[in-house]
Amino acid sequence: MTVRPFDLLVAEHGTVVWRVCRAVLPETDADDAWSDTFLAALGAYDRLRPDSDVRAWLVTIAHRKAIDVHRRAGRAPVPLAEVPERPVGEDAFxxxxxxxxxxxxxxxxxxxxxxxxxxxxxxxxxxxxxxxxxxxxxxxxxxxxxxxxxxxxxxxxxxxxxx
Amino acid sequence: MTTIDVPDPGADRLTDLRRGLAERADAAGLLDLAYRTVDAPIGSCLVVVGPEGLLRLAFEVEDHASVLEDLAEVVSPRILADRRRTDQVARELDEYFAGARRDFEVPVDLGLSRGFRRTVLDELRNVGYGSTISYAALAESAGNPKAVRVVGSACASNPVPIVVPCHRVVRSDGTTGAYRGGSEAKVALLAMEADASR
CATH class of the missing domain: 1.10.10.10 (Winged helix-like DNA-binding domain superfamily/Winged helix DNA-binding domain)
Known part of the structure; x- marks a missing residue:
């Protein structure tokens, strides 16, 4: 397998990386986490094994960076209060x-x-x-x-x- | 299946994010190759700038994507679109095509060319705007009069055409000869320079 220009990774996976960041962050913080993700990936790109799944690799970094940004912003995870369980349907939701x-x-x-x-x-x-x-x-x-x-x-x- | 409705970033946001990323990567010393495309009268040109200067200029007839893939293999895969690092060459090309520039000042890295071919390209940089030289004469001034064919292949594989002016190398019988960007582009460049020199 050939080593692809990093720019292609950004073009192909930029959207999913942002969504992963946005899942745990408000918009502007998601931007920071997005940038942290690709910067870290660029730095580690030469160590990525050729058989790795690039999307899964980027998504993992993104989730880690997003949680970092979340904690840096002083947003310590607030444990959710226990809400009584109720039956949940299997249909699309x-x-x-x-x-x-x-x-x-x-x-x-x-x-x-x-x-x-x-x-x-x-x-x-x-x-x-x-x-x-x-x-x-x-x-x-x-x-x-x-x-x-x-x-x-x-x-x-x-x-x-x-x- | 359950989906979580997390919004997409949208095209404009991604464009801004990619610009910001290139700046951060450059500041962190992680941006080995910066590229952009430049709109030219002979078609869109890809320019790729490395730490030492302009490393590659590709014509529209060369596949820009495969040019970048080759560079990822041969030089470094740390490639991003970046306007800042490619700004000088883009500006000078615009000026050149507007007839307002005769010499390029942007630093050039001939690292993709080796040996006698490299010598030929170094020698070629002395051939001025609006003038031409024959393959035979260039072989001679590069120190090997017999190597006319190598001079031909050095020009054909010139990694930075236009800036290192292989379009000014013509056949001894006066016909223009082959060109990486197509012989039409070569004729157009020579005509433009002749016009502006008048």
């Missing part, structure tokens, strides 16, 4: 909220990793498992737990603002 990143950032490490790698970056579970250092089954479980937790909190918050 979209999680959208202007402050969603706060909730995602507050998930426990493994759940957050699984949710971001799978549901934001769209990586297959086999790869998510590699990145998290667990089995594919455990990765699936963590992602499901994370999503369930996000839904419960979003539902709880929506109900709070209702009269």
């Amino acid at each position: 979209e999680l959208a909220d202007p402050e969603l990143w706060r909730l995602v950032a507050s998930l426990p490490d493994k759940q957050r990793g699984a949710v971001v790698y799978r549901h934001v970056a769209g990586l297959p579970y086999a790869q998510v498992a590699d990145l998290l250092g667990c089995s594919a089954v455990a990765a699936r479980r963590s992602a499901a737990d994370g999503i369930a937790r996000l839904r419960r909190h979003l539902t709880a918050e929506t109900q709070e603002v209702q009269p």
